[in-house]
Amino acid sequence: MDNQALLNTVQEKLKAQFGEGLISSEMVADYPVFTLNRDVICDVVHFLYNDNDLSFQYLTTLAGLHYPDNKGKELGVMYQLHSLTKNFRIRLKVFFSINDPNVPSITPVFLGANWMERLEFDFFGIIFKGHPNLKRIVNVDDMNYHPMRKEYPLEDATREDKDDKMFGR
């Protein structure tokens, strides 16, 4: 099955199972990408895990997204799934408002998502509902913001020896 056939197959299966839960499906650089309603994400992952024709039983990675110009859908999460037995790869995306950064955790399906979701909580402030231990994982515990959100500058605020003229701040 080539990627186009894979896209069609997964699209049909998701459409039949979740209906409105599947918002769009497209081919991005030879890679099937499905945008979903955030409420169904855990069920979709669980469904794809158990489907005998697909068996997406390996979570390659998941990542937070922040598009400040997408009003109402600023934040997102991207999941890359891999079927080890069939050698299929797909990508799932969910988007939601920055004012309501909640998304169901997929730790009931993939235990390995535990630390990945903690990382995205740490950097983007995305709250994974149902996560067993949602706290910061890499940044200092007393950090009071989520540094990968684009409204925060990359540079450290405590540094005084750099100015706009010399360092283009």
Next chain:
Amino acid sequence: MTEIVKSKINIVQAPDGINGPGFFVTMLDKAVGLGRMNSLWPLPFATSCCGIEFMATAAATYDLGRFGAERLSFSPRQADLLMVMGTISKKMIPVVRQVYQQMAEPRWVLAMGACACSGGIFDTYSVLQGIDKIIPVDVYIPGCPPRPEQVIDGIIQIQKLAVSETTRRRNQPEYKALMEKYGME
């Protein structure tokens, strides 16, 4: 021992003092300073590439042992010199401070490389912008990373501090004020 072999042995000069048959008198500070200067026990706190450069400095070609500093102490209790080499992220702050506070007096700190001195290229939210924000630093070695020659120069600068350090440093009001500034003791 032949004269040729003898001339290769480099012996530290005795400090100024009064010399006579069977005795030698000098100041305690000078004798102690001589000992401290020539037997520094460094604690290598290496977190990145500067640590690799330090390994070269300590190895045979550059041979830190020529300066009496070849005995690396991996216990802060026994170390005289804390060598911070590499990027210190903000999550490492409590570790660096604890290691420094565990060291016995007298203690010196050497910041090696751009990252330890000022944060270097890592001007970012997760990296400490110079270790002198959390512990007092005696000698800074610039470079990214510094050459072993520069590290040796830094050690020599520490030796110059060690030889003239008063034995009563920790009782001095300036030193106490410095420690207080960093929120210690």
